[in-house]
Amino acid sequence: MYDAGKILAGLVIFLLLVTTPVWWSFAMGAEVRAPKLVLPEGRRACVLPTGEMKATHMELLNRWRDLAVRHGDRVMTTWDGRKVRRSLTQSCLGCHTDKDKFCDRCHDYVAVTPYCWDCHVAPRGGAS
Amino acid sequence: MTVDRRAFFKLAGLAVAAVELPVLGAARAHVDPPEEQPLKGRRWAMVVDLAACHRYPGCTRCMDACRREHNVPSIPDRKHEVKWIWEDSFGHAFPAQGSPYLDSELAGKPVLLLCNHCDNPPCVRVCPTQATWKREDGVVMMDWHRCIGCRYCIAACPYGSRSFNWVDPRPYIKTLNPDFPTRTKGVVEKCNLCEERLAEGRIPACVEACPAGALHFGDLADPESPVRQLLESRFAVRRKPGLGTQPQVYYLV
Amino acid sequence: MLEKALTGDRRYWSWIAVLSVIIGVGGWFYLRQLHVGLGITGMSRDVSWGFYIAQFTFLVGVAASAVMVVLPYYLHDVKVFGKLTILGELLAIASVTMCLLFIVVDLGQPQRMLNIVLHPTPHSILFWDMVVLNGYLILNVVISRTSLLAERRGEAPPTWIKPVIYLSIVWAVSIHTVTAFIYAGLAARPFWLTAILAPRFLASAFSSGPALLILLCLILRRFTRFDAGDEAISKIAVIVTYAMAINVFFILMEIFTAFYSDIPEHVEHFRYLFVGLDGHTRLVPWMWASVILAVFSLVLLINPRTRHGRTTLPLACIAVFASIWIDKGLGMVVTGFVPNPLGEVTEYWPTLAEGLITLGIYAIGALMVTGFYHIALAERGELGT
Numbered sequence: 001m002y003d004a005g006k007i008l009a010g011l012v013i014f015l016l017l018v019t020t021p022v023w024w025s026f027a028m029g030a031e032v033r034a035p036k037l038v039l040p041e042g043r044r045a046c047v048l049p050t051g052e053m054k055a056t057h058m059e060l061l062n063r064w065r066d067l068a069v070r071h072g073d074r075v076m077t078t079w080d081g082r083k084v085r086r087s088l089t090q091s092c093l094g095c096h097t098d099k100d101k102f103c104d105r106c107h108d109y110v111a112v113t114p115y116c117w118d119c120h121v122a123p124r125g126g127a128s
Numbered sequence: 129m130t131v132d133r134r135a136f137f138k139l140a141g142l143a144v145a146a147v148e149l150p151v152l153g154a155a156r157a158h159v160d161p162p163e164e165q166p167l168k169g170r171r172w173a174m175v176v177d178l179a180a181c182h183r184y185p186g187c188t189r190c191m192d193a194c195r196r197e198h199n200v201p202s203i204p205d206r207k208h209e210v211k212w213i214w215e216d217s218f219g220h221a222f223p224a225q226g227s228p229y230l231d232s233e234l235a236g237k238p239v240l241l242l243c244n245h246c247d248n249p250p251c252v253r254v255c256p257t258q259a260t261w262k263r264e265d266g267v268v269m270m271d272w273h274r275c276i277g278c279r280y281c282i283a284a285c286p287y288g289s290r291s292f293n294w295v296d297p298r299p300y301i302k303t304l305n306p307d308f309p310t311r312t313k314g315v316v317e318k319c320n321l322c323e324e325r326l327a328e329g330r331i332p333a334c335v336e337a338c339p340a341g342a343l344h345f346g347d348l349a350d351p352e353s354p355v356r357q358l359l360e361s362r363f364a365v366r367r368k369p370g371l372g373t374q375p376q377v378y379y380l381v
Numbered sequence: 382m383l384e385k386a387l388t389g390d391r392r393y394w395s396w397i398a399v400l401s402v403i404i405g406v407g408g409w410f411y412l413r414q415l416h417v418g419l420g421i422t423g424m425s426r427d428v429s430w431g432f433y434i435a436q437f438t439f440l441v442g443v444a445a446s447a448v449m450v451v452l453p454y455y456l457h458d459v460k461v462f463g464k465l466t467i468l469g470e471l472l473a474i475a476s477v478t479m480c481l482l483f484i485v486v487d488l489g490q491p492q493r494m495l496n497i498v499l500h501p502t503p504h505s506i507l508f509w510d511m512v513v514l515n516g517y518l519i520l521n522v523v524i525s526r527t528s529l530l531a532e533r534r535g536e537a538p539p540t541w542i543k544p545v546i547y548l549s550i551v552w553a554v555s556i557h558t559v560t561a562f563i564y565a566g567l568a569a570r571p572f573w574l575t576a577i578l579a580p581r582f583l584a585s586a587f588s589s590g591p592a593l594l595i596l597l598c599l600i601l602r603r604f605t606r607f608d609a610g611d612e613a614i615s616k617i618a619v620i621v622t623y624a625m626a627i628n629v630f631f632i633l634m635e636i637f638t639a640f641y642s643d644i645p646e647h648v649e650h651f652r653y654l655f656v657g658l659d660g661h662t663r664l665v666p667w668m669w670a671s672v673i674l675a676v677f678s679l680v681l682l683i684n685p686r687t688r689h690g691r692t693t694l695p696l697a698c699i700a701v702f703a704s705i706w707i708d709k710g711l712g713m714v715v716t717g718f719v720p721n722p723l724g725e726v727t728e729y730w731p732t733l734a735e736g737l738i739t740l741g742i743y744a745i746g747a748l749m750v751t752g753f754y755h756i757a758l759a760e761r762g763e764l765g766t
Contacts, residue, residue: 069271072263074327089306118312119272121199121304207425207727220723224645250568256507257496276496277419277489280507282429286569288722292429292489294420313418314489368722371568 035109038101047078047091058114061088089120097123167326169347172245172266173376174321174335175355175364180342182237190240191215193337197322199310201300210291210311212319213242213334222367234381240343242334243268243289243319244367244375251281251290260316265347266376267321277314286368287375290318348376382529385759386752392604393755400748407741410734411486419489422735427727428718430487432735435714436742437483439589439706441560442582444476444517446590448553449620455546461613467757468609469594470525473553475749477518482742506562513556520549525753533760557582570717572650575638581631582709588624589705591617592698599695601754607763615689618697622682625701629675632708653719653726654712661726664715667707674704 025032046053048060064086067073076084085091096102099122107114181187194200194213201210215238219226226235245268252262259274260281282290296313304310308324311317322332330336335343346355355378358364364378389397414421424431447469453459454466485491502508524546531538561579568574595617598609639647652658654668678700680687687693720726731739758764 065273069269069273070261072327089309115312119309121306121308121310123306207427208420209426211426216723220725223722223724254505254507254567256502256505256511257493257500258502259496274493274496274500275490276493278484278487278507279429279489280505280563283717284567284569286722288427291426293418294424294426295418312490313420316489373568 035105037105038098040095040097043095045078045080046095047076047082047084049079061092061116064088088116089123093123099123165329167329167331169265169326170349171247171347171376172321172326173346173348173355173378174242174245174332175344175346175358175378175380176240177340177342177344177358177380178234178237178239179380180340181240181338184340184342185237187339189337189339190334190343193333194319196303196305197325197333198308198320199297199301199305201297201310202302203295203297203300208294210293210297210317211241211289212291212317213240215240222365225365239379241287241289242377243321244287244373244377245319245321247374247376248372250284250286250371250373254280254284256280263323267323267326268318269323270317270320272309272311272315272317275315277316279316281316286371286373290316292316382526382533382756382760385756388759389755389764393751396751397748400744400751403744404741404748407738407744410737411741413734414486414738415491419487421732423730423732425727425729427721427725428715428729430714430718431729432710432731432739433483433487435710436739437480437487438560438582438714439710440476440480440483440746441514441557442586442705442709443590443593444473444480445553445557445583445586446594447473447521448550449587449591449624450594450617451546451553452550453616455543455550459616461610461616464607465594465598465609465613465617467525467528468597468754470521470528470549471753471757472590472594472597472750473521474518474525475746475753477514477521477556478749479742479746480514481518482745483739486738486742506559506566510556510559510563513552513559517549517552517556520545520552524549529757529760554583557586564714564717567717569722571644571646572717575635577631577634581628581635584624584628584631585705585709586624588621588628589702589709591621591624592701595621595698596695596702597750597754601758605758605764607758607761611689614694618682618688618694621698621701622679622688625675625679625682628705629679649720650716654716658720659726661719661728663728663730664712668712671704671707671712674700674707678704 048056053060064076067076068086074086076086078084093099099117191213195202198212200212203209218230218234218237218239221239221241245262245266247262247266249260249262249268251260252268255261256278257274257276259271259276260268261271262268277292279292282292293311293313293315298310301310322330322334325332331345332343335345344355344358346353348356348359350356358380359378362380364380366375366378369375410421422431422433447466450462450465450469454462485494488494497508497511524542527542528538558579561582564570564573565575565578595614598614598617601607602609636651639651649658653661654664656662657665678697681690681693681697681700682688687697715729719728755764
């Protein structure tokens with residue numbers, strides 16, 4: 001291998017840089033706390049079981065979007081037999097009334113910024 | 129027996145449902161879709177009665193209603209304007225159809241313009257992502273989630289009915305209607321014939337708001353519909369009929 | 382092979398540095414555009430395509446013009462073009478890349494551009510343009526790489542490359558035809574609604590592209606040991622001459638049809654271009670400059686003495702390139718929107734940000750051409766003076 005020393009040194013520097021967030025957090029003793037979400041009171045069930053909602057709500061919303069906008073299929077029957085309108089602002093935010101304390105807390109924690117809110121208007125918790 | 133995660137949750141859900149029926153009952157009242165039936169048609173169309181419209185000079189109620197309903201921004205810079213339903217002169221609305229001796233009544237007065245919801249829409253033909261398409265009932269739809277902002281549809285529309293969001297429209301919306309989305313910068317928009325209202329059994333907002341009864345909305349495929357009878361009894365024109373787009377907004381002159 | 386681009390003299394690196402700065406400035410303004418929206422350009426509700434799409438259209442022509450050296454060499458055995466085909470193909474790669482970049486910077490939602498692939502739509506010409514441009518890019522990458530590798534090993538290129546090259550000849554015509562169809566199929570825009578648009582695009586492409594190639598050959602002759610040879614250059618000059626004459630002829634056809642029929646919606650666009658409409662005259666001086674440059678270039682090109690002249694030929698090539706750039710890169714796209722379908726005139730002029738983003742993309746193209754030609758000449762040991 002040509003320039004083995006230089007290449008290995010370069011690789012080490014690269015690895016150090018890439019893993020900065022990990023070792024920096026450890027070094028600074030950063031504490032990681034899972035976000036506390038405010039769930040709707042008096043309701044236990046979402047349109048899918050909680051685990052599935054946690055894992056796949058974005059896919060569900062994409063599906064809802066296409067079904068409602070493109071196919072005019074606006075009503076969904078849930079896993080437990082209820083009929084729900086396929087609407088982010090009306091159905092989702094109808095129960096999860098506080099976007100800040102539900103959507104945003106978790107999205108901030110995992111550092112994603114879904115662009116839903118560029119267009120859809122949250123009833124409460126700011127329009128950002 | 130193996131239980132995958134999905135199946136496990138389903139079983140768990142059933143168990144929960146069995147003991148929580150009263151709670152779910154409360155939830156039902158909250159999120160259930162409303163009872164009203166959607167308006168169904170086979171070929172939606174609009175008929176604009178210009179003489180009736182002109183009996184209310186300076187009236188902007190249809191345009192105001194549309195703005196409120198659909199969060200249409202009021203952008204002062206003419207270059208970045210967004211228009212769904214607006215008015216312009218007869219000469220601009222019907223180029224090459226006037227004459228120098230055009231009834232001065234008509235020549236000086238505005239004509240309401242909006243998307244023609246063409247039967248053969250050129251915008252739909254050119255869209256590379258099917259972000260705009262024609263529904264079976266004739267509504268030319270826009271999917272703002274899918275639009276990539278190439279503006280080919282704007283180039284293809286012979287009526288200037290499409291607007292692009294050159295900037296973020298939010299700051300230019302006076303009162304936000306939370307029941308309808310705004311748009312993001314970089315997508316194309318236009319009149320949607322109030323498809324969101326049709327789904328709830330309501331007629332378009334502009335038609336409802338018109339104090340003159342100048343706007344008629346209905347199903348042309350239904351021989352009994354008022355729009356069909358209007359077109360059979362009075363002379364109506366369409367914008368640029370020679371292009372073969374088959375506009376579905378008719379003007380009684 | 383690519384590592385050859387990493388060794389060069391001081392002049393090479395200074396040029397790369399200059400281009401990198403221009404690219405950086407363009408990149409910064411593009412970030413601004415992503416943030417603010419396309420509102421930072423001069424485009425408007427009425428003139429909804431502008432500089433970006435015009436440059437795209439112009440550069441599709443430059444890309445297609447590689448065929449003007451490839452076709453004579455492979456189909457008519459014009460041996461003197463042997464050294465040039467690779468330069469044409471590499472220029473095509475850079476041009477197509479610029480085309481694709483111009484499309485991307487023109488999108489309102491570039492992060493969604495894969496929707497064109499995810500929801501393929503055969504009734505949209507833009508879909509087919511995406512297909513032919515990417516196909517042309519791949520063809521030229523494969524062809525130029527294969528022939529350079531063969532040359533390095535001192536072998537003849539593998540036989541399978543021949544049909545690929547024949548395909549690329551047809552494909553080159555297709556990219557500019559499909560690009561013309563984007564415009565020529567729109568009932569809403571009478572200025573573009575003309576069957577001669579695709580032939581016109583091809584004629585202007587086959588004059589401006591080879592003119593650029595001549596200029597590049599002359600630059601290479603000045604700064605490197607590469608010499609295309611007088612015979613090759615004069616043969617390309619003949620191609621430029623014919624193509625430019627045909628191009629001007631086609632434009633005159635358009636003008637005859639519009640003015641003799643005197644249909645207002647056809648005439649108005651040409652009025653806007655050459656005399657102005659309702660007092661709006663922004664493009665008028667440019668279009669007359671284009672006319673004068675075209676006539677000037679034809680005078681120089683048709684006369685055999687000036688066509689071979691050491692100073693007059695480059696002058697003629699610059700004139701051809703500038704004339705067609707004004708016609709296609711400025712007038713053609715914008716005028717389709719002036720007047721708008723309601724008969725109103727809204728004028729367009731690019732903003733500074735738009736101009737710098739455009740310049741940045743041209744600098745990316747120049748960087749690619751520099752790097753590619755550097756590699757090609759290094760492989761042949763023709764670098765240095």
